[in-house]
Amino acid sequence: MRWSQMHIPTLREDPTEADAPSHRLLLRAGYIRQLMAGHYSLLPLAVRVRSKIIDVIREEMNRIGSQEFSLPALHPAEIWRRSGRWDIMGEEMFRLRDRxxxxxxxxxxxxxxxxxxxxELNSYRDLPQMWYQFQTKFRDEPRPKAGLMRTREFTMKDSYSFDLAPEGLDRSFDLHHEAYVRIFSRLGISAIPVEASSGSMGGAASTEFMFPSAVGEDFVVHCAACEYAANTEKATARLEPSTDDEGLAVPERFDTPGVRTIDDLAVRFGAPGDRQVKTLVFVLDxxxxxxxLRGDHVLSEQKLADATGATTLRPAHADEIRAALGASPGSLGAVGVTDLPILADEALRGRRNMFTGANIDDVHLRGVDVDRHISVGTWADLREVAAGEPCVRCGQPLQVQRAIEVGHIFKLGYKYSDALDATVLDPTGARTRVIMGSYGIGVERAMAAIIEGHHDDRGIVWPMPVAPFHVAVVVAQSDNTTVAEAGEQIYQQLLAERVEVIIDDRAERAGVKFRDVELVGIPLRITVGKRTLADGVVEFTDRASGQTDRIPLDQVVEHVRKAVDLAR
Known part of the structure; x- marks a missing residue:
């Protein structure tokens, strides 16, 4: 490919609308252009990278015996209604009607x-099956951001397994887990497998593959000592034993004028956050x-949904709260409440001599014994883990870091086979449900994640397996016939060796060409100039290290070939 003929609209300045490094560099280096919020056109360089990412994923899917399909992107509502997800997906689903x-x-x-x-699977002899595809997905994200990181239209590799029994699902899940580890290693993404919530997908277990990054929108809880790792929606921490004094036989009221927050009660009335019972009111289905929750803890709404199985969840409105409890937020409590379901976080189990609202504005209670004075119907882990808390496995301090979700695998179980009546004949001749798994990787998000981990102040630094080209031949003086012919000869030799090469034959200054090659992120650069040619050599530059060597003309192709093979 010739740079003079290829559409690579690089920009000299950083785009003002871009925040994440990957967004900024994809725009500036001429890989993408925005059509509207959450929708991007992939330009020729991005198409080449995307194709390579897909090739890596496809190779690893085929390696575990999965078969490639291509399914429609437009779906009839009836199938989604049968699974129950037509309503659950809410406003994120793009809906329309035909003529x-x-x-x-x-x-x-x-x-x-x-x-x-x-x-169409009829017998246990047809199982197991693993199927996958690369297909465009659509999600009406309320706030698309960070370029290809969160969009409304994107390519997903989604795969599905169908097995006769749970042990078969375990095997399919493990095969995908191993494949994902290889995929992200080959792509240059240092992804950490973490425990995760299944959310609207359903199922018994799921693992996210998270890439630590300052621009990530998720948070991962990680223990460096034992390598425990989980999404904050799933993470737990070891609870230290409480040493509460005895509570009162009957909780005591006391006036708290103007108290509206946990901190207000702590500062003005000597009630530390860990001695308060925080009362939140939600509408679940x-x-x-x-x-x-304990006053100093934060609710995880996903944990609440997982604990209750609620398909819809929202904080109650002020008028709903006052009608049910007779007070406003800031003075709420569960003591004496018997006509509403009560869920409590495990950190409150057995706590005594606690503070909470009295369900009277500007009045609180002290001396509350949670077990005796509150009718808890369900105990569950509902809180978000905080940095520094002891690891649930080894007790060492936990770390919390931002991360990008680059893959997610689920043990779906029987959710969809039940809803759509997917059964086969078992060895006894009886009908039995198939058990399913689901496994996804966002292709464009992977592209952005690679850049987040591989860039510097000059531009992108692509790993060799996904780079749009392996090497760029830069003709330093394109108006010099000898230099141009030498550059062309090297270019043709590399093409003959099936090296992915682009020649920068533009009538531009050498400095402009160097900056563009660095910005675009091509791993290797061969510079052909009149001074080096006079010595019978060219300059060979490695983009990642910045090292430049002088290579004799008759050794250039061999040198490039070895460098490409070594980096793959």
Whole structure:
């Protein structure tokens, strides 16, 4: 490929609208252009990188015996209604109607659609099956951001496993786990497998692959001592034993004028946050519910949804709260409440001599014994883990760091086979449900994550396996016939050796060409100039290290070939 003929619209300045390094560099280096919020055109360089990412993923999927499909992106509503997710997905699902008035959706994911194909599996002899595809997904993100990191339209590798029994699912899950470890290693993404919530996907277990990054939107809890790792929606920490004094036989009221927060009560009335019972009011599937946490802890709404199985969840409105409890937030409590469900975080179990609201404005209670004075219906782990808390496994301090989710694998179980009646004949001749798994990687997000981990102040530094070209031949003086012919000869020799090469033959200054090659991130650069040619050599520069060597002309192709092979 010739730079003079290829569309690479590099920019001299950083785009003002870009914040994350990957977003800034993809725009500046001429890889993408925004059409509208959350929708990007991939330009020729990005198409080449995307294709290489897909090739790596495809090779590893094929390696574990998965088979490639291509399914429609437009789905009938009926299938989603049968699984129960037509309503659960809410406003993030793009919905439309055809000319006949039929409800349709642009696919966010393909569990339902792949399961309809699995209806043709008839016998246990047809199992196990692992199927995958690369398909465009659509999600109406309320706040698309960070370029390709969070978009409304993106390519997903989604794969699905179908097995006869749980032990078969375990094997399919483990195969995908191993494949994902190899994929991210080959892509140059240092991903950490972490425990995660299954969320709206359903299922018994899931693992996210998280890439630590300052621009990540997720948080990972990690123990350096024992390598425990989990998403904050799933992470737990060891609870230190409480040493509370005896509570009162009957909680005592005391006036707290103007107290509206945990800190207010702590500062003005000597009630530390860890001695307070915080009362939150949520509506779970239309049921007003009290949620109790220790005052210094933060609720994880995903943990609340997982603990209750609620498909819809929202904080209650002020008028709903006052109608049910007779007070405003800041004075709420669960003592004496018997007509509403009460969920409590495990950190409150057995706590005594606590403080909480009295359900009277500007009045609180002291001396509360949680077990005796509050009718807790359900105990669960509901809180977010904080940095420094002891690891649940080894007791060492936990770390919390930002991360980018680059992959997610789920043990779906029977959710979709039940909903869509996916069964096979077992060895006894009886009908039995198939058990499923689901496994995803966002292709463009992976591209952005690679850049987040591989860039410097001059631009992108692509790892060799995904670089748009392996090497750039830079003709330093394109108006010099001898230099131009030498550059062309090297270019043709590399093409003959099947090296992915681009020649910068533009009528530009050498400095402009060097800056563009560095910005675009091509791993190797051969500079052909009149001074070095006079000595029978060219300059060979490694983008990652910045090292430049002088290579004899007759050794250039061999030198490049070895460098490419070594970096793959």
């Amino acid at each position: 006949r008035g039929a409800d349709l959706a642009l696919g966010m994911t393909h569990e339902e659609i792949f399961t309809t194909l699995a209806l 239309d049921q007003l519910t009290l949620v109790l």
